[in-house]
Amino acid sequence: MTPAGRGGPASAPVVQLDGYEGPIDFLLELARAQKVDLARLSIVALVDQYVAAVEAPGAAATLTERGDWLIAASWLVLLKSKLLVHAEDEAKVPEAERLRDGLIRAEQRRHARALAGWLERRPQLGQEVFARGVAEVPAIADRTEGGDLLDLLLACFDLLDVPKTAAREAVRPYAPPALDVWPLAEALVHLRTWLRDHPGGGELGELVPGASGCIPASPLRRRSNLATGFLAGLELAKQGEVLVHQDRTFGPLQVRLSALVLPS
Numbered sequence: 001m002t003p004a005g006r007g008g009p010a011s012a013p014v015v016q017l018d019g020y021e022g023p024i025d026f027l028l029e030l031a032r033a034q035k036v037d038l039a040r041l042s043i044v045a046l047v048d049q050y051v052a053a054v055e056a057p058g059a060a061a062t063l064t065e066r067g068d069w070l071i072a073a074s075w076l077v078l079l080k081s082k083l084l085v086h087a088e089d090e091a092k093v094p095e096a097e098r099l100r101d102g103l104i105r106a107e108q109r110r111h112a113r114a115l116a117g118w119l120e121r122r123p124q125l126g127q128e129v130f131a132r133g134v135a136e137v138p139a140i141a142d143r144t145e146g147g148d149l150l151d152l153l154l155a156c157f158d159l160l161d162v163p164k165t166a167a168r169e170a171v172r173p174y175a176p177p178a179l180d181v182w183p184l185a186e187a188l189v190h191l192r193t194w195l196r197d198h199p200g201g202g203e204l205g206e207l208v209p210g211a212s213g214c215i216p217a218s219p220l221r222r223r224s225n226l227a228t229g230f231l232a233g234l235e236l237a238k239q240g241e242v243l244v245h246q247d248r249t250f251g252p253l254q255v256r257l258s259a260l261v262l263p264s
Helices: 024-032 043-054 063-084 095-121 149-160 164-170 184-197 219-238
Strands: 014-017 020-023 242-246 253-257
Touching: 014 024, 014 043, 020 024, 024 063, 043 063, 063 095, 184 219, 184 253, 219 242, 219 253
Parallel strands: none
Antiparallel strands: 014 020, 242 253
16 A cells, blocks of 8 residues: 555555555545445455555655545445445435534534644644654664563563562661660750759760760760760750850850759
């Protein structure tokens, strides 16, 4: 079958059937005039050749032409079906109603042609304009890649056939490594206990464990103790339990119990 539109703007797809070879629109005219034997024509071959011609690489038919050819193919299928299935009692349609239906179909076809023309005048993606990052597709593309249902099922079985041990290892939750730091809750308890035993207070930096160096601790632990002890002092000062003051700029922080919590 000749690709649609190759011979010019008005060239219709050429079909090769038993008893006819020519454009599909001329075949419809012969069928309506009863000048061709529709009983010898294969509808399956007609549809296959029409689809192959419209989708052939290099086909330059417009959207309006493709619509006209689709209507012609549909009429041929309808006429062929009437030969195969005979209605015994066909309802007679009045002439006025038949004319009205014809006018409605003609108006709908006019609107469809106008819409198709508007779509044809717009830039076509892949022809006049291209999406960002997408190269121009050649007229003849090699589409040899493919597969069958058996390949798909085998691939699914490969994914599902996973050992149970491997599945458990795959969903094992992630546990971050434990850091050697001083929790704030422990720092608050430690600071409250020390201040109750020493109401006069002292330097905040000397109250945290490991600050004096007598208790062995890693560098991370010592920094954590200082930072957590400072936060604990600020929290107790915010709650009114302790008083924090500094005698000079960048001097050590002094902390002592507040008068509200001093033992009587």
